[in-house]
Each structure stands twice: as structure tokens, then as C-alpha cells.
Amino acid sequence: xxxxNVNAPFSLKLHRGDGKTLIAMNWKAGQPPQDFVGFAIxxxxxxxxxxxxxxxxxxxxxxxxxxxxxxxxxxxxxIQKFRWVxxxxxxxxxxxxxxxxxxxxxxxxxxxxxxxxxxxxxxLARETYPGVANVTFTRGFxxxxxxxxxxxxxGPIDTLVAPVAAGGLNFKxxxxxxxxxxxxxxxxxxxxxxxxxxxxxxDDAEVRIVAYDFxxxxxxxxxxxxxxxxxxxxxxxxxxxxDDSAETAAESxxxxxxxxxxxxxxxxxxxxxxxxxxxxGPNVKKVVFGSTNLSWRGFYVQANNxxxxxxxxxxxxxxxxxxxxxxxxxAVASFGATPSADWQDLGLAGIDAKVAFSPHSAANAKLDxxxxxxxxxxxxxxxxxxxxxxTGGAVTDAIADLTADSRIFVYGISDKEVGGIxxxxxxxxxxxxxxxxxxxNVPEPFKSEPTGGTGTRMHHKFTVxxxxxxxxxxxxxxxxxxxxxxxxxxxxxxxxxxxxxAVSYMIEALSLFDHYSFRVAVKKANEKGKKxxxxxxxxxxxxxxxxxxFAVGYKIKDRLLFS
Numbered sequence: 001x002x003x004x005n006v007n008a009p010f011s012l013k014l015h016r017g018d019g020k021t022l023i024a025m026n027w028k029a030g031q032p033p034q035d036f037v038g039f040a041i042x043x044x045x046x047x048x049x050x051x052x053x054x055x056x057x058x059x060x061x062x063x064x065x066x067x068x069x070x071x072x073x074x075x076x077x078x079i080q081k082f083r084w085v086x087x088x089x090x091x092x093x094x095x096x097x098x099x100x101x102x103x104x105x106x107x108x109x110x111x112x113x114x115x116x117x118x119x120x121x122x123x124l125a126r127e128t129y130p131g132v133a134n135v136t137f138t139r140g141f142x143x144x145x146x147x148x149x150x151x152x153x154x155g156p157i158d159t160l161v162a163p164v165a166a167g168g169l170n171f172k173x174x175x176x177x178x179x180x181x182x183x184x185x186x187x188x189x190x191x192x193x194x195x196x197x198x199x200x201x202x203d204d205a206e207v208r209i210v211a212y213d214f215x216x217x218x219x220x221x222x223x224x225x226x227x228x229x230x231x232x233x234x235x236x237x238x239x240x241x242x243d244d245s246a247e248t249a250a251e252s253x254x255x256x257x258x259x260x261x262x263x264x265x266x267x268x269x270x271x272x273x274x275x276x277x278x279x280x281g282p283n284v285k286k287v288v289f290g291s292t293n294l295s296w297r298g299f300y301v302q303a304n305n306x307x308x309x310x311x312x313x314x315x316x317x318x319x320x321x322x323x324x325x326x327x328x329x330x331a332v333a334s335f336g337a338t339p340s341a342d343w344q345d346l347g348l349a350g351i352d353a354k355v356a357f358s359p360h361s362a363a364n365a366k367l368d369x370x371x372x373x374x375x376x377x378x379x380x381x382x383x384x385x386x387x388x389x390x391t392g393g394a395v396t397d398a399i400a401d402l403t404a405d406s407r408i409f410v411y412g413i414s415d416k417e418v419g420g421i422x423x424x425x426x427x428x429x430x431x432x433x434x435x436x437x438x439x440x441n442v443p444e445p446f447k448s449e450p451t452g453g454t455g456t457r458m459h460h461k462f463t464v465x466x467x468x469x470x471x472x473x474x475x476x477x478x479x480x481x482x483x484x485x486x487x488x489x490x491x492x493x494x495x496x497x498x499x500x501x502a503v504s505y506m507i508e509a510l511s512l513f514d515h516y517s518f519r520v521a522v523k524k525a526n527e528k529g530k531k532x533x534x535x536x537x538x539x540x541x542x543x544x545x546x547x548x549x550f551a552v553g554y555k556i557k558d559r560l561l562f563s
Contacts, residue, residue, distance in 0.1 A: 003118030012101050012118035013563050017507035018128060018135045019091045019188050023099060024083040026563035031550050035537045038078025040102040043088065046095025054086060057145060060534045067531050078104040080534055080545045082559045085511040088124065096121035106537055128504060132348050133309045135504040136188035138292060140303025141515065142452040151181045157450040162296040168215025168246045185300040189292050192308050196279060196286050197222040205229065205281025208322040210274035210490065213293035215246030224257040233325055235272040236265035266325060269332040269359055269488035275478050276492055278318035287314045289492050291461050291478055301452035302459035303512055307476065307494065313347030321357045325490060332488060336361030351498045358479060358491035366493060367394050367486040370475055374398040377465045380409040380561060382509040384460035388414035391482030409557045411513045413458055446522060464506045468561065472502035
């Protein structure tokens with residue numbers, strides 16, 4: 001979806017994400033004029049009659065050098081970037097979302113002026129492929145100004161989310177806005193997972209679940225309602241296997257409702273790390289894959305994804321894997337020899353999608369081949385990989401090599417600093433691998449943000465290869481792209497060769513990259529005692545705000561790739 005105004009001095013391209021839109025601009029000829037101070041972004045909802053301007057938390061300094069603490073319309077405080085990820089308030093609406101982007105200039109007296117605008121329409125739709133496959137994400141932004149503005153002023157984070165995992169099943173939110181806050185935090189993934197379980201209950205379906213972290217009452221309550229139609233495997237690795245863990249408490253409650261033979265504990269060679277839900281009913285046939293644990297942190301604190309697919313074939317594959325896990329009784333070699341441990345086609349109409357469950361054998365191991373596929377990228381690699389610092393192996397090596405290769409665009413984020421991978425080349429890529437929060441001493445005009453407790457906040461496990469090419473593909477699942485994930489743990493791993501799905505994951509990777517990159521910029525500004533603000537047109541000896549976008553290698557590629 002592109003803008004078609006030939007008189008506008010810039011191009012516009014819209015990319016569909018799940019619950020969000022990537023808006024990308026590029027100047028058509030050379031660089032913008034010196035008085036260009038950014039883009040105003042407005043949008044109209046399907047069926048709407050007026051445009052609403054997006055707001056910007058950054059503004060221009062006033063005559064006294066102060067920052068306006070209020071968010072201002074981008075018509076007053078333009079976006080000084082060549083791309084922006086927008087989360088529409090009602091992204092599920094059917095029809096065209098219309099975006100209007102206007103270049104803004106500023107004269108010597110500080111008065112803003114509008115240039116020739118571009119306009120384009122995009123349909124977001126609630127499901128990625130209705131009735132076939134739906135990519136969903138948690139919000140993952142408790143460490144954000146949006147969360148602070150919406151909910152923190154009415155109560156601390158520990159009134160929304162259980163502060164201790166072991167006590168999660170008994171935790172009740174006391175925040176006055178709990179219902180709205182949890183829906184916002186859990187975003188599409190929460191809605192899709194709860195909907196799948198509610199449909200299973202209504203359909204008297206057979207359900208198979210493999211769970212790692214499991215301490216969420218709203219999940220447990222639904223599983224109890226399934227009675228003996230439920231069969232579940234719950235991880236019992238340390239600390240899940242402890243007598244006082246939420247997982248052990250859930251086991252006892254589910255034994256009472258489903259029966260002892262339907263509730264098993266398992267750890268495979270190391271961890272039973274799956275997070276899968278399979279529903280086989282007369283009318284409902286769905287499987288949930290991905291990284292989202294059935295836990296307070298999994299739904300409401302961490303950045304996670306859940307892929308919901310529909311059809312008898314994926315259900316049969318998930319049920320077969322469940323039975324193979326049961327039969328293996330933690331024997332890695334036994335499971336690795338089953339058909340479930342190798343690639344199997346999910347049979348999704350119009351989508352090339354395969355699944356393989358871990359642990360794999362030496363003959364069907366996947367890690368080295370994924371690393372080789374990453375190295376075959378011709379355009380770009382974007383990733384969000386939890387625990388990259390701890391994994392090692394072919395994927396870690398491939399990302400290090402790609403990051404140092406100026407021919408390939410690479411952006412990525414991990415939850416911890418990764419020794420040897422953080423690279424910034426003047427003509428290549430920048431890969432900040434961190435998940436930093438702002439919790440105190442935040443410079444104006446920002447407010448302190450909560451962390452959501454200790455532990456991982458970026459919990460995705462996905463890589464996107466060549467999203468802009470016909471061969472676009474994404475690897476995803478609970479699989480941490482490590483040797484233990486490949487050869488020891490119980491995991492789900494999918495490879496999907498589909499551009500729409502790859503773009504959805506690309507936008508998620510990009511929004512997280514931007515989210516935490518900005519927090520690093522805020523941290524550095526705070527350390528230097530500076531105020532973050534928009535740049536006015538440069539004086540004679542100054543550079544314009546956009547100069548690096550046309551001079552620094554990775555920023556040039558960023559500007560060109562998405563627009």
C-alpha cells in the first residue's frame with residue numbers, strides 16, 4: 001500500500017502488522033531542505049469521517065529552553081524519523097485505515113508549515129489469514145510511557161501482576177482498572193488463547209496441552225471446566241517440580257477435574273519447554289504454537305507471540321506429538337526417533353508452513369540448518385531472540401557474521417547483552433542486544449517506568465529472513481535456537497514461508513528494536529544531563545536532524561528498505 005501523490009516530495013509505504021501499522025517514508029530526490037522538521041501523521045478509522053493526529057512525546061524547546069511535558073499532536077511536534085510503528089486504538093475494525101502523512105517545515109520565526117501530503121489505505125483485520133492462521137502478540141510494554149500514562153497512576157504493577165510466580169494461582173488483581181489493563185497488556189495473544197479455550201469448552205472438544213510456566217488462574221479455571229476432555233503435560237524441572245510451586249498446585253487441581261491419568265509431569269532431557277494448546281472438537285480444530293507461557297509474566301509482562309492455526313492436519317500433528325511425549329517418558333532418544341521430531345507440513349491452505357518438535361536426534365537436528373539458512377539471506381535479517389547470550393551454536397554464529405556483513409540489513413534484540421555480537425559499523429549494521437528499562441532519574445519530559453519484576457522481558461524466539469522478497473520466511477516457536485533446545489528440551493519449532501506472516505514478525509522485531517533503542521538514547525541523555533527534544537532547522541554550523549539518515553550506512557539501508 002503506497003501513496004500515489006506525485007506532487008509530494010516523499011514516498012509513503014504502509015506495511016500490515018498484527019494490531020499495528022509500519023509507516024515508512026523516503027525523500028524522492030536528494031535530501032530534504034534544511035527547514036524540514038519531520039512528518040505529521042494522521043489516520044482515519046474504517047467508516048470514520050475525520051482524521052486523528054498521532055501524538056509525539058518529544059517537542060521543541062521553548063524560548064527558555066524548557067520541554068513541554070505534554071504530548072502534542074504531530075502537527076505541532078512532527079516525527080523526526082523516516083518510519084513509525086502505529087498501534088491503532090481499534091485495529092480489529094474491518095475496512096480501510098487511511099493514513100495521511102504531511103512533511104512539516106519551520107521558518108526563522110519558529111512557525112510550522114505544511115507541505116504536500118501523501119495518503120494511503122491499508123486493511124489490518126483481526127486475523128492474519130481468517131480461518132487459517134493468526135499471528136498474535138502480547139503487548140510487552142509494561143516498561144513504557146504508554147503503560148505509565150494509562151494505568152500506573154492508578155496503582156503499581158504488583159496490583160496487576162503476581163509478584164511471585166509460585167503464588168500466581170492465588171493472586172487476584174486489586175488495581176481499579178485491572179480488566180482494561182490486562183486486556184491492553186495481553187493484547188492479541190491473550191485474546192486468541194482465551195478464545196481458543198472458551199471455544200473448546202463450548203464445543204466439548206478434546207484438548208491437549210503441554211505447559212512450561214503455568215501459574216495463571218484464568219487459564220487454570222478454563223482447564224478445570226474441560227474435565228476429562230483435557231490431557232496435559234506440565235514441566236517438572238527445577239523450580240517447577242518443587243512441592244510449593246504453582247505448577248505442582250495446578251497439577252493437583254487438574255488431577256481432581258481431569259483424572260490422574262490425564263495429568264503428567266515431564267522434563268525431557270532438560271526442560272519440557274513447550275507452550276502448545278491443541279483443540280479437537282466437532283467444530284473447533286485449532287492449535288496454538290509460539291513462545292507465550294501460561295503465566296502472569298508470559299501474558300502480561302513479556303514480549304511474546306502465539307501463532308494460532310486452524311485445521312484437522314495441524315491438530316493431528318499436535319496430538320501425535322503429545323502422544324509421543326507421553327510414550328517417551330523423558331527419554332530424549334525415544335522422542336527424537338518419532339515422526340514428530342522432523343519437519344511435517346501443517347497443511348494450511350495457501351501457506352507453506354512446517355512444524356517440528358524437539359528434542360531432535362542427530363539425524364533430524366535443525367540448529368545447523370537454520371544457521372545456514374540465515375547466512376543465505378540476500379536482503380535482511382530481523383530477530384527477537386531471548387537468551388541469545390546463553391545459547392551458542394550455529395544461529396548465534398550466523399547472527400554475528402551477518403551483523404558484521406554490510407551487505408545485509410540486520411536489526412535484532414535479545415534480553416541480555418551478548419558478548420562478541422554487539423556491532424556497529426559506520427557503513428553496516430547496528431544490533432543493540434539488550435532489554436533496558438527506565439526506572440528512575442528519567443529526563444524530561446518522561447516519567448519513571450516499571451520493570452514488571454525481575455526476569456526476562458523480551459521472551460520471543462523468532463528470526464525473519466528477507467521479509468521484502470518472495471522467499472520471505474520466519475522461524476518461530478518455543479525453540480531458543482540453542483543446542484539444548486535442539487537436542488534436549490521439549491519444544492515447538494515452525495518455519496513459515498509466507499510474506500504476510502514474515503512481515504508481521506518483522507514489524508514486531510522492529511517495534512521492539514525501536515522501543516529499547518529509544519530507552520538507551522534516554523539513558524545516555526540522562527547521564528549527560530541533557531533534555532530530549534526535537535531539532536529545529538540548523539544554524540549555519542549545525543547539521544540537520546536527518547543528516548545521518550543520508551550519510552550513515554545502516555541508517556541509509558533502514559530508510560530505503562522499508563519505504
